[in-house]
Amino acid sequence: MTTTHPGPFDHRMAVYGADDAFVAAAVPFLHEGLGAPGEAPPVAVAAPDKLALLRDALQDDAKGVVLVPHTEWYTGSAANAVARNAGYLAAHAAPGGRIHLLMEPVWNGRAGRSARESTEWIRYEALANLLFAPMATTALCAYDTRVAGEAIVAAARRAHPGTGAYEDPITLTAELDSAPLPQPPADAETLAPPTGDTLRSRASACGLPPKEAELFTEAVLAAAAALGPVSRTLMWGEGPACVCELRTARRVDDPLAGFVPPAGGELEPDQGLWFTRQVCAYVDVRDDAAGATVRLQYG
Structure with missing residues (x-):
């Protein structure tokens, strides 16, 4: 089923x-934000060379636009991008989230270096329609075909209302999660039960430094607490790609699980899957008739 996105969030897409x-796409958008009564200054998050183009094109108006290199904004996973956006809106947007945001992903960095990363980015674009639905925020996502590529652009159109290809976010994310996970390797170690000591020891054996092993341990325990009783725990890999897989009889169901920012600003382990998603590079969830498999990868 295809629907429009709920709420006032205006999620646009520019392809060039x-x-x-x-x-030609960015300057009118930023002028729109500059001229919107009661709005916070518009923000342009883009590659440094694009920011230089905007400074030249905007001339004196550039002083009223917040210009941010995209490598400083997109510094980790899709969940990290959610946190960055939510934090900026809370701190800087006008009441109701009124602000114009021009966003260019880092396609030659984490967000575009593999098919898996690209899938996570499309997930973020789709879920943004739900996560930011109550906000009167206007976002223009900029896709440069010279670095993003036709396949990524086609997928991104499905996550943006008004493109003619838009699909309901729940439907789109369910499709992303329909691909089966690769089988764990033969040398995956079974941990029973997943205690802090056993997780910490295995994370260290994977090659994670002590502080990172502790952080990953906290992330796994936070996920286990949020998911309910865990019937099986597997760990494998070599740092930084240390992997832990949890098997639970409880389905996750909610595609927004772990993506909704908590009320508190500090990142704490008791925030469940939100904490886990902020710490881990990947959190893969696969529901089935008997429960769920949740695979966490640190780096």
Whole structure:
């Protein structure tokens, strides 16, 4: 089923393949934000060379726009991007979340270095329609076909209302989660039960430094507490790609699980899957008739 996104969140998409086309899309959008009564200053998050183009095109108006290199904004996972956006809106947007945000992903960095990373980015784009639905925020996601590629752009159209290809976020994320996870390796170690000591010891054996082993342990325990009784725990891999898989009789069901920012600003282990998603590079959830398999990868 295809639906429009609920709420006032205005989620747009600009596709371009040349610098002048980027400027032609970005400058009117930023001027729209500058002219919106009662709004916070618009923000442009983009590659440094694109920010230079905007400074030249905006001239004196550039002083009213917050310009941020995208490598400083997109520094980790899709869940980290949710946290960054939510934190900025809470701290800087006008009441109701009124602000214009121009967002260009880092396609030659984490967000575009593999098919898996690209899938996580499309998940973020789809869930943004639900996560930010109550906010009167206007976002323009900029896709440069010279670095993003046609397949990524086509997938991103499905996550943006008004493109003609938009699909309901729940449907789209369910499709992303329909692919089976690779089988654990033969040398995966079974931990029973997943205590702090056993997890910490195995994370260290994977090659994680002590502080990172402790952080990953806290992330696994937070997920286990949120998921309910865990019937099986497997660990494998070599740092930083240390992996822990939890098997539970409880289905997760909610595609927003772990993506909704908690009320408190500090990151704490008692925040459950939110904490886990903020710490781990990947959190893969696969529901089935008997429960769920949740696979956590640190790096």
